[in-house]
Amino acid sequence: MVVYELSEEQANKVFRALADATRRDIVRRTLRAEVSVSELAASYDMSFAAVQKHVAALEAAGLVSKIARGRERIVRGQPDTIRHAQELLSSLEEIWRQRISRLDDFLADGDK
Amino acid sequence: MVVYELSEEQANKVFRALADATRRDIVRRTLRAEVSVSELAASYDMSFAAVQKHVAALEAAGLVSKIARGRERIVRGQPDTIRHAQELLSSLEEIWRQRISRLDDFLADGDK
DNA sequence: CTCATATACAACCATTTGGTTGTAGGTTAC
DNA sequence: GTAACCTACAACCAAATGGTTGTATATGAG
Incomplete structure (x- = not known):
């Protein structure tokens, strides 16, 4: 099974993106179901542009x-990228x- | 089994910390073995203070x-925190x- | 004791981040 | 056709980030 690992730059972006509670919440919601940007924006106490x-x-x-x-942009969570981050961890x-x-081996050796 | 989940603030810090190649490398090295700060600093093309x-x-x-x-500070990686981040993902x-x-259920329902 | 090493920490600076408002362009509803 | 809606994007701003140098302190070596 070939797994496309994250490049250093991609890993930076992924973890950086996850380092914010609002963004983690957006990921959760868009994994659960498709949501438009304006639906997302309605949930947070900040401007549409910020969302x-x-x-x-x-x-x-x-x-x-x-x-x-139509006039909406539908946002979908991408589980594959989550998985790549999991693999890095x-x-x-x-x-x-x-x-x-290795430590166990060393201790076992000590018993001989 | 009780798992202490990361608070939002802690999660922010953990992912933020992981969003940098130098810091990920420090984590790798300190998980592999104990290393002093100056040993770490010698490896990277930046000042001691930056490291x-x-x-x-x-x-x-x-x-x-x-x-x-002694006069050194020994740095150890903390696998538990990695694990907490994995759990969040x-x-x-x-x-x-x-x-x-749920989608599968829906499709199965459609067959009835 | 003295000198070199290892660290801590403050002050400073450029860049990035995370928010804002404002303007403009598609798309839908009526 | 026109008004309302959804999005895109630029310009701007304050705060955080990631680096620097400089200074101070503690420890180990000889």
Whole structure:
């Protein structure tokens, strides 16, 4: 199974995009169902343009995509990008796991 | 099993901290083995103070911890915080999975 | 004791971020 | 056709970020 890893630049954008509660909420809502930008904007205590910028940041990170439907822009969460971020974190955890594994080996060696 | 979830503020800090290639590299290195701040600083093309700031950002996020050892400060990666971030991403993916599951139900219903 | 090393931290600066308002262009409803 | 709606985007601003240099302090080596 080929997994397209995040480039450093993409990883920066993805984590940066996730580092904001409003944007995480947008991701949640757009994963749950398709939502227009104006529907999103109605939910937050900020201007339409501000929400637009959040959506743009998420789109640049690949965490959501937008498609035109009439005069609306429908926003969809992109689970694949979430998964890529998960994989990056898993690779970090794996580094630690391997270190513990080496430590176990060392201790086992000490028993001999 | 009780899992201490990240607060919104903590989540912001964790993802913000991960949104930088140098900081991700510091996390990798300190998960692999304990490293002093000056050892870290030697690896990157920036001032000692700059690396210090990166470590401080990671420490504030709970992604590393520092302990004094003589005149050095030893930096350790904190796998638990990585795991919390993974769980947050998993909860996002789960939202999507449930949506797909509802869609499947709907399609199955259509067959009746 | 003295010197070199390791760190902490303040002050400063350029750039980025996250918000605002204002203007303009499509699309839908009536 | 016209008014209302949805979006795009530019210009602007304050605050945060990510770097710098400089100074001070604590520890270890010889």
